[in-house]
Each structure stands twice: as C-alpha cells, then as structure tokens.
Amino acid sequence: MKGFSCKSYRQCGFTLVELIMVIALAGIVAVMISTVMSRPLQGFVDQSRRAELTDLAASALNRMARDIRLAVPNSLRNEPNCSPLGCHTLELLAISEGGRYRANEWGTSGMRYDPPRCPESGGCSIPVLSPGMDAGKVAEARWMVIYNTGQAVWNYPSGAGPAVITPNNVQFELGCTSSEPCLNLTGAGATGFSFQYASPQHRFYLVRDVLGYRCETPGMASSGDGTGSLRRGVFDTLSGTYTYTGASLVVDSVSACSFTYEPGTNTRNGLVTLRLSLSEGGETITLLQQVHVDNAP
Known part of the structure; x- marks a missing residue:
C-alpha cells in the first residue's frame, strides 16, 4: 500500500479512550501549573496587603x-x-503658640509680679519677649499655661486663681507695641486671676485645643x-x-x-x-x- 487515506475506512478520527487520555493529561498539566504559580501569586498578594x-x-x-x-x-x-x-x-493639651514672658505690673502701684497676676477689675497685660508671635494664633487661644509641673493643668479654675492655667472665659490679644509686645488678657475669667507659680525660664504656652x-x-x-x-x-x-x-x-x-x-x-x-x-x-x-x-x- 503506497499511502494511507481515510477513504478506505468507514470512520476516521480519535477513539474515546484517546480523548479521555488527552483530557486527563491536560488536567494534570493544568493542576501542576496552577500549583506552581499559585504560591508566588498568593505570596505577592499577601506581601502587598x-x-x-x-x-x-x-x-x-x-x-x-x-x-x-x-x-x-x-x-x-x-x-x-x-x-x-x-x-x-x-x-x-496642644501648644498653638508660646514664648517667654516678663513680670507684669499690677494696678497703678508700678510693682511687678512674677508669677503674673491680674487686678480685681478689668483685664491685664503680660509683657512677652517673643516679637515673632502670630497674632491670629494668639486670638484663637483658649488657655494660657505657666509652669505646669504635674496634672494640675487639667484641674482648671472655675473662677479667680491662683492656678497654672487660665479659666475658660479668658480672651487673648497681642498688643502693646511691636518693639515691646505683650499679651492682653480680657474677659470675666481674667478679673482677679493670678498664676500659681513663676517659671524659672519665664516660659508660657498658649493652647487652643x-x-x-x-x-x-x-x-x-x-x-x-x-x-x-x-x-x-x-x-x-x-x-x-x-x-x-x-x-x-x-x-x-x-x-x-x-x-x-x-x-x-x-x-x-x-x-x-x-x-x-x-x-x-x-x-x-x-x-x-x-x-x-x-x-x-
């Protein structure tokens, strides 16, 4: 016989056994590939997470x-x-502004007090040694703190001092002159208030929040x-x-x-x-x- 032709047979193609074998081998190859590739892919996903x-x-x-x-x-x-x-x-308590202060005058006597204190009527001014203070941050401040050595800062006063932190109803303003700035304390809480301790380094802190x-x-x-x-x-x-x-x-x-x-x-x-x-x-x-x-x- 010189050649092979399907015309010499009634039927030409793969047998069912051959198809099953091909499918089984293809499945085995797919499982092997997925097993080999899944671990690196899963490792990449886990590492990214x-x-x-x-x-x-x-x-x-x-x-x-x-x-x-x-x-x-x-x-x-x-x-x-x-x-x-x-x-x-x-x-x-987060610091919004800070600097160093000087002893302030109380009333009309001309005497200076450290720690600073406010008179029984009206507000008071505290000279500061920080000419670069931000006037906006000063105006936004809610409290002033001087020499807080413990948790007393959380025990804020309900009225007049002495205390390490001013009461809630005190407003602050940067005043005086550019060469000699000061902090003006106004409001009902400033009347008669005095700080409890003097800071050896004359530090003060303003707190907004x-x-x-x-x-x-x-x-x-x-x-x-x-x-x-x-x-x-x-x-x-x-x-x-x-x-x-x-x-x-x-x-x-x-x-x-x-x-x-x-x-x-x-x-x-x-x-x-x-x-x-x-x-x-x-x-x-x-x-x-x-x-x-x-x-x-």
Missing part, C-alpha cells in the same frame, strides 16, 4: 508622635482605669478581629472624660492597641510607648513606636 497595613499603621503612629511632641509639658494623660490589655486613650486619641474595637477584649478603629478627637473644653463618637477616623482595621505613658523624673524625659496592630484578610501586622517627651515646664 502587609505593606499596605504597615503604611497605614506607620502613618497613624507618626501623626500621634507629631501631636505628642507639641504637647504642653506634663499635660499627657491616659484614661483613669486602663484595661488588662493596656490603655486605649491618650489625651493632651485638647487633642485625644482613642482605639475602639469590639474584639479588644480578646485577640481582636480587625474591625476596630483609631480616632482623633479635638475638644474645646477641659474635662475629666471625653466622648469620641464624632471624632475623625485616623485608621481602621484595628485589632489591638496600647498607649502607655511614663511621666519621667527630674533626670530624664517622659516616654510614650505606642503599639498598634492592624488585621485584614488573615494578615496581621504590629508596629511599636516610642516618643520622648520633654516635660520641662
């Missing part, structure tokens, strides 16, 4: 660190009763499931506790957090330890950051 969670946690901690470095000395605090897993709230951070997550009592959040609150009053219901969101997917604060001593700065864990898609990352706090008043 971990990198994203790390960036989110790092950004949140860096923002907290920036606010902590701008805190009035000795004004940081945790919640009164921390859970067994640590403190989940950190609050502070109270800043607070709070972790809230249903799983905080156990291992955490990544359904929590870290929120940042801005408050315009001094209070023992604050509500963070309407606070702005800093980061979600929080599974655990802990904020600890060691005030320090006369020989070393305070130390804030921030620990934040984020979870998503079975991946969990934990970052820890420590911030030194200069509590020299």
Whole structure:
C-alpha cells in the first residue's frame, strides 16, 4: 500500500479512550501549573496587603508622635482605669503658640509680679519677649499655661486663681507695641486671676485645643478581629472624660492597641510607648513606636 487515506475506512478520527487520555493529561498539566504559580501569586498578594497595613499603621503612629511632641509639658494623660490589655486613650493639651514672658505690673502701684497676676477689675497685660508671635494664633487661644509641673493643668479654675492655667472665659490679644509686645488678657475669667507659680525660664504656652486619641474595637477584649478603629478627637473644653463618637477616623482595621505613658523624673524625659496592630484578610501586622517627651515646664 503506497499511502494511507481515510477513504478506505468507514470512520476516521480519535477513539474515546484517546480523548479521555488527552483530557486527563491536560488536567494534570493544568493542576501542576496552577500549583506552581499559585504560591508566588498568593505570596505577592499577601506581601502587598502587609505593606499596605504597615503604611497605614506607620502613618497613624507618626501623626500621634507629631501631636505628642507639641504637647504642653506634663499635660499627657491616659484614661483613669486602663484595661488588662493596656490603655486605649491618650489625651493632651496642644501648644498653638508660646514664648517667654516678663513680670507684669499690677494696678497703678508700678510693682511687678512674677508669677503674673491680674487686678480685681478689668483685664491685664503680660509683657512677652517673643516679637515673632502670630497674632491670629494668639486670638484663637483658649488657655494660657505657666509652669505646669504635674496634672494640675487639667484641674482648671472655675473662677479667680491662683492656678497654672487660665479659666475658660479668658480672651487673648497681642498688643502693646511691636518693639515691646505683650499679651492682653480680657474677659470675666481674667478679673482677679493670678498664676500659681513663676517659671524659672519665664516660659508660657498658649493652647487652643485638647487633642485625644482613642482605639475602639469590639474584639479588644480578646485577640481582636480587625474591625476596630483609631480616632482623633479635638475638644474645646477641659474635662475629666471625653466622648469620641464624632471624632475623625485616623485608621481602621484595628485589632489591638496600647498607649502607655511614663511621666519621667527630674533626670530624664517622659516616654510614650505606642503599639498598634492592624488585621485584614488573615494578615496581621504590629508596629511599636516610642516618643520622648520633654516635660520641662
């Protein structure tokens, strides 16, 4: 026979056994390829997710660190009763402006007082040694602090001093002359007010807001499931506790957090330890950051 032709047969093609074998071999090859390729692809997805969670946690901690470095000395605090897993709230008075002051004159006697004091009628002026102060920030300030050595800054006075922080109803204005600037204190709270201590370095701080951070997550009592959040609150009053219901969101997917604060001593700065864990898609990352706090008043 010189050649082969399908015309010499009634039927030409593959048998059923051959088709089954081809399908089986193709399936085996597909499984081998998917097995080889799935692990690198899954690893890339997991690595991308971990990198994203790390960036989110790092950004949140860096923002907290920036606010902590701008805190009035000795004004940081945790919640009164921390859970067994640590403190989940950190609050502070944020410095909006500051400088150095001079002893001020009281009444018409010409005598100068340090710490500064205000007369029983009307407001008062406190000379300052900071010609570059921002008049807008001064006008926005709600409190003035001089020589806060402890948590007394949170125990604001309801009326006349002495105290380390002015009452709520005091307004501030940058006045006098450009060469000899001063802070004018007006309002009902300024009448008869006096600061409790004189600052050896004559430092003062103006505060516009109270800043607070709070972790809230249903799983905080156990291992955490990544359904929590870290929120940042801005408050315009001094209070023992604050509500963070309407606070702005800093980061979600929080599974655990802990904020600890060691005030320090006369020989070393305070130390804030921030620990934040984020979870998503079975991946969990934990970052820890420590911030030194200069509590020299």
